Amino acid sequence: MITNQPTPRDYKSLADSCLTQAFDIIFETDKIIDNHQKKLDEEIVWEYLQDKLNASVVLIHQAIEANMKSVVCSTSPYLLIEGKKNEWPVLPNQGNKRFDEFFSISSESLVYVFFATARDSYDDKIADHIEYIRKLRNQIVHGISRNRLTARDLISYILDTYTFFDGLDAWWDSLRNYYFEHPFNAGMDQGELETVVFIERLTYAWKKIGKSSFSKHFSVNTKERSYFCPYCLPEDKALLKKYDYKWAFLFPEGKNASLIRCINCTNDNQVSRVSCPIEGCAGTVIWEDYLCLTCGREIRDELRKKKEAITKIIASLSVSANTH
Numbered sequence: 001m002i003t004n005q006p007t008p009r010d011y012k013s014l015a016d017s018c019l020t021q022a023f024d025i026i027f028e029t030d031k032i033i034d035n036h037q038k039k040l041d042e043e044i045v046w047e048y049l050q051d052k053l054n055a056s057v058v059l060i061h062q063a064i065e066a067n068m069k070s071v072v073c074s075t076s077p078y079l080l081i082e083g084k085k086n087e088w089p090v091l092p093n094q095g096n097k098r099f100d101e102f103f104s105i106s107s108e109s110l111v112y113v114f115f116a117t118a119r120d121s122y123d124d125k126i127a128d129h130i131e132y133i134r135k136l137r138n139q140i141v142h143g144i145s146r147n148r149l150t151a152r153d154l155i156s157y158i159l160d161t162y163t164f165f166d167g168l169d170a171w172w173d174s175l176r177n178y179y180f181e182h183p184f185n186a187g188m189d190q191g192e193l194e195t196v197v198f199i200e201r202l203t204y205a206w207k208k209i210g211k212s213s214f215s216k217h218f219s220v221n222t223k224e225r226s227y228f229c230p231y232c233l234p235e236d237k238a239l240l241k242k243y244d245y246k247w248a249f250l251f252p253e254g255k256n257a258s259l260i261r262c263i264n265c266t267n268d269n270q271v272s273r274v275s276c277p278i279e280g281c282a283g284t285v286i287w288e289d290y291l292c293l294t295c296g297r298e299i300r301d302e303l304r305k306k307k308e309a310i311t312k313i314i315a316s317l318s319v320s321a322n323t324h
Protein backbone atom coordinates (compact mmCIF):
# COMPACT_ATOMS: atom_id res chain seq x y z
CA MET A 1 0.00 0.00 0.00
CA ILE A 2 1.12 3.54 -0.65
CA THR A 3 0.49 5.50 2.53
CA ASN A 4 0.53 9.19 3.49
CA GLN A 5 -0.88 10.31 0.19
CA PRO A 6 -1.08 14.08 -0.21
CA THR A 7 -4.34 15.92 -0.87
CA PRO A 8 -4.91 18.89 -3.21
CA ARG A 9 -5.37 21.01 -0.09
CA ASP A 10 -1.92 20.04 1.27
CA TYR A 11 -0.25 21.31 -1.89
CA LYS A 12 -2.43 24.41 -2.01
CA SER A 13 -1.44 25.45 1.53
CA LEU A 14 2.21 24.83 0.66
CA ALA A 15 1.86 27.07 -2.41
CA ASP A 16 0.22 29.87 -0.43
CA SER A 17 2.76 29.62 2.35
CA CYS A 18 5.71 29.84 -0.10
CA LEU A 19 4.21 32.90 -1.77
CA THR A 20 3.55 34.60 1.57
CA GLN A 21 7.18 34.04 2.57
CA ALA A 22 8.42 35.19 -0.85
CA PHE A 23 6.40 38.42 -0.46
CA ASP A 24 7.48 39.06 3.12
CA ILE A 25 11.20 38.69 2.40
CA ILE A 26 10.90 41.66 0.06
CA PHE A 27 8.28 43.65 1.94
CA GLU A 28 10.15 43.48 5.28
CA THR A 29 13.48 44.45 3.67
CA ASP A 30 11.93 47.42 1.88
CA LYS A 31 10.37 48.48 5.17
CA ILE A 32 13.82 48.49 6.82
CA ILE A 33 15.20 50.51 3.89
CA ASP A 34 12.35 53.03 4.25
CA ASN A 35 12.61 53.37 8.02
CA HIS A 36 16.40 53.43 8.19
CA GLN A 37 17.86 56.33 10.15
CA LYS A 38 19.96 57.24 7.13
CA LYS A 39 18.36 57.85 3.73
CA LEU A 40 19.38 54.78 1.75
CA ASP A 41 19.54 54.37 -2.00
CA GLU A 42 17.06 51.55 -2.55
CA GLU A 43 18.70 50.42 -5.77
CA ILE A 44 22.15 50.07 -4.20
CA VAL A 45 20.75 48.16 -1.21
CA TRP A 46 18.86 45.71 -3.42
CA GLU A 47 21.93 45.24 -5.62
CA TYR A 48 23.74 44.11 -2.48
CA LEU A 49 20.82 41.97 -1.34
CA GLN A 50 20.33 39.98 -4.57
CA ASP A 51 20.46 36.79 -2.48
CA LYS A 52 17.17 37.77 -0.83
CA LEU A 53 15.57 38.27 -4.23
CA ASN A 54 17.02 34.94 -5.38
CA ALA A 55 15.56 33.21 -2.30
CA SER A 56 12.23 34.74 -3.17
CA VAL A 57 12.44 33.33 -6.74
CA VAL A 58 13.12 29.83 -5.36
CA LEU A 59 10.02 30.14 -3.17
CA ILE A 60 7.87 31.35 -6.08
CA HIS A 61 9.05 28.37 -8.14
CA GLN A 62 8.20 26.02 -5.30
CA ALA A 63 4.77 27.64 -5.04
CA ILE A 64 4.16 27.16 -8.77
CA GLU A 65 5.07 23.47 -8.53
CA ALA A 66 2.86 23.02 -5.48
CA ASN A 67 -0.03 24.72 -7.29
CA MET A 68 0.38 22.39 -10.26
CA LYS A 69 0.64 19.36 -7.96
CA SER A 70 -2.54 20.43 -6.19
CA VAL A 71 -4.38 20.35 -9.52
CA VAL A 72 -2.85 17.01 -10.58
CA CYS A 73 -3.60 15.55 -7.18
CA SER A 74 -7.31 16.25 -7.58
CA THR A 75 -7.24 13.69 -10.42
CA SER A 76 -4.83 11.33 -8.65
CA PRO A 77 -1.65 11.70 -6.57
CA TYR A 78 -0.29 8.57 -8.36
CA LEU A 79 0.33 10.76 -11.40
CA LEU A 80 3.01 12.57 -9.40
CA ILE A 81 5.11 9.44 -8.88
CA GLU A 82 8.02 8.67 -11.18
CA GLY A 83 9.32 5.16 -11.93
CA LYS A 84 8.07 1.69 -12.68
CA LYS A 85 4.55 0.88 -11.59
CA ASN A 86 5.48 -2.77 -11.09
CA GLU A 87 7.66 -1.70 -8.17
CA TRP A 88 4.68 -0.28 -6.28
CA PRO A 89 3.94 -2.34 -3.13
CA VAL A 90 0.24 -2.54 -3.86
CA LEU A 91 -0.40 -6.26 -4.34
CA PRO A 92 -2.14 -8.12 -1.47
CA ASN A 93 0.17 -8.77 1.46
CA GLN A 94 2.92 -6.45 0.21
CA GLY A 95 4.27 -3.97 2.76
CA ASN A 96 3.63 -0.26 2.98
CA LYS A 97 5.64 2.54 1.43
CA ARG A 98 5.12 6.20 2.16
CA PHE A 99 4.22 8.46 -0.75
CA ASP A 100 7.16 10.79 0.00
CA GLU A 101 9.63 7.88 -0.32
CA PHE A 102 8.94 7.64 -4.07
CA PHE A 103 10.75 9.80 -6.64
CA SER A 104 8.46 12.49 -7.88
CA ILE A 105 8.12 13.40 -11.55
CA SER A 106 10.49 16.04 -12.96
CA SER A 107 9.58 19.72 -13.27
CA GLU A 108 9.43 19.35 -17.06
CA SER A 109 6.97 16.41 -16.86
CA LEU A 110 4.92 18.09 -14.16
CA VAL A 111 3.94 20.91 -16.54
CA TYR A 112 2.53 18.37 -19.02
CA VAL A 113 0.66 16.38 -16.38
CA PHE A 114 -0.72 19.63 -14.99
CA PHE A 115 -2.17 20.77 -18.33
CA ALA A 116 -3.42 17.25 -19.08
CA THR A 117 -5.40 17.09 -15.84
CA ALA A 118 -6.41 20.78 -15.52
CA ARG A 119 -10.18 21.07 -15.51
CA ASP A 120 -10.27 24.85 -15.12
CA SER A 121 -9.42 26.98 -18.07
CA TYR A 122 -6.33 29.03 -17.41
CA ASP A 123 -5.05 32.16 -19.06
CA ASP A 124 -2.78 31.16 -21.98
CA LYS A 125 0.01 33.23 -20.45
CA ILE A 126 0.25 30.88 -17.47
CA ALA A 127 2.52 28.54 -19.49
CA ASP A 128 4.99 31.37 -20.19
CA HIS A 129 4.91 32.39 -16.55
CA ILE A 130 5.65 28.84 -15.36
CA GLU A 131 8.50 28.47 -17.84
CA TYR A 132 9.98 31.90 -17.08
CA ILE A 133 10.13 31.29 -13.33
CA ARG A 134 11.46 27.75 -13.87
CA LYS A 135 14.38 29.07 -15.95
CA LEU A 136 15.05 31.92 -13.52
CA ARG A 137 15.12 29.51 -10.61
CA ASN A 138 17.44 27.08 -12.45
CA GLN A 139 19.91 29.88 -13.16
CA ILE A 140 19.98 30.63 -9.43
CA VAL A 141 20.13 27.06 -8.18
CA HIS A 142 22.25 25.34 -10.83
CA GLY A 143 24.50 28.12 -12.03
CA ILE A 144 25.87 31.48 -11.14
CA SER A 145 23.04 33.89 -11.76
CA ARG A 146 24.03 37.11 -13.46
CA ASN A 147 20.48 38.40 -13.39
CA ARG A 148 19.84 41.71 -11.71
CA LEU A 149 16.42 41.29 -10.20
CA THR A 150 14.44 44.10 -8.63
CA ALA A 151 11.96 44.08 -5.76
CA ARG A 152 9.35 45.33 -8.20
CA ASP A 153 9.87 42.32 -10.54
CA LEU A 154 9.47 39.92 -7.65
CA ILE A 155 6.28 41.47 -6.29
CA SER A 156 4.84 41.25 -9.82
CA TYR A 157 5.80 37.57 -10.16
CA ILE A 158 4.21 36.76 -6.79
CA LEU A 159 0.91 38.48 -7.54
CA ASP A 160 0.88 37.00 -11.05
CA THR A 161 1.31 33.50 -9.61
CA TYR A 162 -1.73 33.94 -7.37
CA THR A 163 -3.88 35.36 -10.14
CA PHE A 164 -2.85 32.84 -12.81
CA PHE A 165 -3.69 29.86 -10.59
CA ASP A 166 -6.60 31.11 -8.49
CA GLY A 167 -8.06 34.11 -10.28
CA LEU A 168 -8.82 37.67 -9.22
CA ASP A 169 -8.61 38.64 -5.52
CA ALA A 170 -6.65 35.45 -4.74
CA TRP A 171 -3.56 37.25 -3.47
CA TRP A 172 -5.53 39.41 -1.09
CA ASP A 173 -7.80 36.59 0.16
CA SER A 174 -4.81 34.39 0.89
CA LEU A 175 -2.91 37.16 2.68
CA ARG A 176 -5.92 38.04 4.84
CA ASN A 177 -6.48 34.41 5.81
CA TYR A 178 -2.83 33.96 6.71
CA TYR A 179 -2.61 37.01 8.96
CA PHE A 180 -5.98 36.54 10.63
CA GLU A 181 -4.72 33.24 11.96
CA HIS A 182 -1.14 34.35 12.66
CA PRO A 183 -0.18 33.88 16.35
CA PHE A 184 1.72 37.21 16.31
CA ASN A 185 -1.59 38.92 15.70
CA ALA A 186 -3.60 37.18 18.40
CA GLY A 187 -5.21 39.78 20.62
CA MET A 188 -5.13 42.47 17.96
CA ASP A 189 -8.59 43.68 17.13
CA GLN A 190 -9.71 43.49 13.53
CA GLY A 191 -9.32 47.26 13.06
CA GLU A 192 -5.70 47.19 14.20
CA LEU A 193 -4.97 44.23 12.00
CA GLU A 194 -6.50 45.94 9.03
CA THR A 195 -4.36 49.01 9.57
CA VAL A 196 -1.02 47.65 10.57
CA VAL A 197 -0.80 44.40 8.69
CA PHE A 198 -3.16 44.79 5.78
CA ILE A 199 -3.14 48.44 4.72
CA GLU A 200 0.65 48.56 4.86
CA ARG A 201 0.89 45.63 2.46
CA LEU A 202 -1.79 46.93 0.12
CA THR A 203 -0.11 50.32 -0.09
CA TYR A 204 3.28 48.71 -0.57
CA ALA A 205 2.19 46.46 -3.46
CA TRP A 206 0.27 49.30 -5.10
CA LYS A 207 3.28 51.64 -5.01
CA LYS A 208 5.73 48.92 -5.99
CA ILE A 209 4.09 47.57 -9.14
CA GLY A 210 2.01 50.62 -10.09
CA LYS A 211 -1.67 51.32 -10.46
CA SER A 212 -2.17 49.48 -13.72
CA SER A 213 -0.42 46.20 -12.83
CA PHE A 214 -2.04 46.26 -9.38
CA SER A 215 -5.53 46.47 -10.87
CA LYS A 216 -5.02 43.20 -12.81
CA HIS A 217 -5.33 41.31 -9.54
CA PHE A 218 -8.71 42.57 -8.28
CA SER A 219 -12.30 42.07 -9.33
CA VAL A 220 -13.11 45.76 -8.83
CA ASN A 221 -11.48 48.36 -11.03
CA THR A 222 -8.78 49.77 -8.74
CA LYS A 223 -7.67 52.20 -11.45
CA GLU A 224 -10.78 54.28 -10.68
CA ARG A 225 -11.00 56.91 -7.93
CA SER A 226 -10.73 55.41 -4.46
CA TYR A 227 -12.81 56.26 -1.38
CA PHE A 228 -12.78 55.71 2.35
CA CYS A 229 -14.63 52.65 3.56
CA PRO A 230 -17.13 53.27 6.40
CA TYR A 231 -15.83 50.18 8.09
CA CYS A 232 -12.06 50.83 7.79
CA LEU A 233 -11.99 54.59 8.41
CA PRO A 234 -10.15 54.90 11.75
CA GLU A 235 -11.49 56.88 14.69
CA ASP A 236 -7.98 58.16 15.36
CA LYS A 237 -7.68 60.63 12.49
CA ALA A 238 -3.89 60.94 13.05
CA LEU A 239 -3.58 57.54 11.39
CA LEU A 240 -4.82 59.06 8.14
CA LYS A 241 -1.50 60.88 7.82
CA LYS A 242 0.44 57.70 8.32
CA TYR A 243 -1.43 55.21 6.14
CA ASP A 244 -3.43 55.34 2.97
CA TYR A 245 -6.99 54.38 3.94
CA LYS A 246 -8.81 54.86 0.66
CA TRP A 247 -9.24 51.33 -0.63
CA ALA A 248 -12.95 51.34 -1.52
CA PHE A 249 -14.15 51.52 -5.14
CA LEU A 250 -17.55 52.17 -6.67
CA PHE A 251 -19.30 49.41 -8.55
CA PRO A 252 -20.89 48.65 -10.89
CA GLU A 253 -18.77 51.15 -12.78
CA GLY A 254 -20.33 54.33 -14.08
CA LYS A 255 -22.54 57.10 -12.78
CA ASN A 256 -25.19 54.75 -11.41
CA ALA A 257 -22.90 52.96 -9.01
CA SER A 258 -24.73 52.42 -5.75
CA LEU A 259 -22.30 50.19 -3.94
CA ILE A 260 -18.81 50.61 -2.67
CA ARG A 261 -16.48 47.66 -2.23
CA CYS A 262 -13.48 47.92 0.04
CA ILE A 263 -10.64 45.67 -1.07
CA ASN A 264 -8.98 45.99 2.33
CA CYS A 265 -11.80 44.54 4.45
CA THR A 266 -13.70 43.03 1.47
CA ASN A 267 -17.01 44.55 2.66
CA ASP A 268 -19.63 46.05 0.35
CA ASN A 269 -21.71 49.06 1.43
CA GLN A 270 -24.67 50.83 -0.10
CA VAL A 271 -23.99 54.51 -0.83
CA SER A 272 -26.07 57.46 -1.99
CA ARG A 273 -24.81 59.78 -4.72
CA VAL A 274 -25.41 63.22 -3.23
CA SER A 275 -23.06 66.16 -2.86
CA CYS A 276 -21.05 66.53 0.32
CA PRO A 277 -22.16 69.71 2.15
CA ILE A 278 -18.68 70.40 3.53
CA GLU A 279 -17.10 73.44 1.94
CA GLY A 280 -14.19 72.59 -0.35
CA CYS A 281 -15.18 68.93 -0.71
CA ALA A 282 -16.41 67.87 -4.14
CA GLY A 283 -17.43 64.41 -2.90
CA THR A 284 -20.62 62.77 -4.11
CA VAL A 285 -20.43 59.43 -2.34
CA ILE A 286 -22.21 59.40 1.01
CA TRP A 287 -22.77 56.52 3.38
CA GLU A 288 -26.06 56.41 5.31
CA ASP A 289 -26.63 60.22 5.23
CA TYR A 290 -23.82 60.42 7.68
CA LEU A 291 -20.30 60.04 6.32
CA CYS A 292 -18.66 61.52 3.24
CA LEU A 293 -16.38 58.86 1.80
CA THR A 294 -14.30 61.46 -0.05
CA CYS A 295 -13.29 63.78 2.81
CA GLY A 296 -13.99 61.26 5.56
CA ARG A 297 -15.98 63.79 7.63
CA GLU A 298 -19.26 63.27 9.42
CA ILE A 299 -21.84 65.39 7.69
CA ARG A 300 -25.02 64.83 9.70
CA ASP A 301 -25.01 68.39 11.15
CA GLU A 302 -24.13 70.01 7.82
CA LEU A 303 -26.89 68.09 6.06
CA ARG A 304 -29.41 69.11 8.73
CA LYS A 305 -28.37 72.79 8.43
CA LYS A 306 -28.57 72.60 4.66
CA LYS A 307 -32.06 71.06 4.83
CA GLU A 308 -33.19 73.77 7.28
CA ALA A 309 -31.82 76.50 5.03
CA ILE A 310 -33.65 75.03 2.02
CA THR A 311 -36.90 74.75 4.04
CA LYS A 312 -36.54 78.42 5.05
CA ILE A 313 -35.97 79.51 1.46
CA ILE A 314 -39.02 77.54 0.27
CA ALA A 315 -41.10 79.01 3.11
CA SER A 316 -39.99 82.57 2.31
CA LEU A 317 -40.71 81.99 -1.39
CA SER A 318 -44.24 80.83 -0.67
CA VAL A 319 -44.77 83.85 1.69
CA SER A 320 -43.60 86.24 -1.01
CA ALA A 321 -45.74 84.41 -3.62
CA ASN A 322 -48.81 84.77 -1.38
CA THR A 323 -48.28 88.51 -0.78
CA HIS A 324 -48.15 89.30 -4.54
Ligand SMILES: [Zn+2]
Nearest residue numbers: 229232262265
Ligand atom coordinates in the same frame (compact mmCIF):
# COMPACT_ATOMS: atom_id res chain seq x y z
ZN1 LIG B 1 -13.01 48.44 4.48
Ligand SMILES: [Zn+2]
Nearest residue numbers: 276281292295
Ligand atom coordinates in the same frame (compact mmCIF):
# COMPACT_ATOMS: atom_id res chain seq x y z
ZN1 LIG C 1 -16.86 65.45 1.86
